[in-house]
Amino acid sequence: MNILQINSSVRGAASESSRVASSIAAKFAAAYPGAQIKVRDLGAQPHPVLDETALGALFTPAESRTAEQSARVALDDALIAEIQAADVVVIAAPMYNFGVPVQLKAWFDAIARAGVTFRYTETGPEGLLKGKKVFVATARGGIYPADADPLVPHVRMLLNFLGMTDNTFVYSSGLAMGPEAAAKGQAEADAAVASLV
Template structure:
């Protein structure tokens, strides 16, 4: 069992989504004590945002790459290898200003690679990553699930489906900036995790 953990809170382990990730991870470790766990903390080890240099490296043929371009490609391929070899993924997903954290977008930009994690066919795009369970632990300051203001859930579903992963399970902790709601929301989210 290989478990890939992705934390995307700017607050690291102090973030609400990271707290839920840690709860889920402890569960999985007790279920699978021999599991190999890879933790990708995107705040502690930020992934560079895409720029012309990085995109240029991706689109340069391997035999024509400079040493610097090869290093960029190697980094991207290491992230893709973590994704492909994982049997399960646990994703901590805060909502910032109605979107995903920019550091998570950088991870997505490095793993969404044509011909590697997806390809275009006559019938449209086809994912090249084997389906696997993904637990998405979504923490939000307000109440957005099931409303038009939740841009995060459909985006994450669409991205993972695009590369071939459709087995997503969302657990929401909402209203976390509403003091009377926060403790109840975190308790309910943790109870859902324990029941799963």
């Protein structure tokens, strides 16, 4: 089993979303002897954002690309290869200003490639990253009811679009609402992780 862990927090060792994601990955690794965990830390090593230069490289036929364009596309290719090889994907997605960090958005932009990880059909788009179990560990300072959560619907839409429809969210909430609320949110996240496998 290949487990891919994507950390996107810029808080390093202090990141709650990364802590929970690591717990999920470790739990699966313990349950499946021989499992391999690959960690990509986008907070420590951000992937370049999708800009005009990158878009130009992607839309240039491979045989016509400059060395610089080929190198830029290769960066995205590496992320796509990782997600294609993964059986379990664990994403640490903290909430920054009611959305995902730019580092995580850049990752989604890199792995969403028409004809590779999704395709357009006569009946609409079809995700090609099927058969993967995805866990999203999200940490947030406040508490958001399910019908007013600004982050989860967006991340779930991206995952579903790419074919990763088996996705589960684990929440650490209330982290900025005082020590008692933070401890409660962390305990709830830990209890959710304990019940996963």
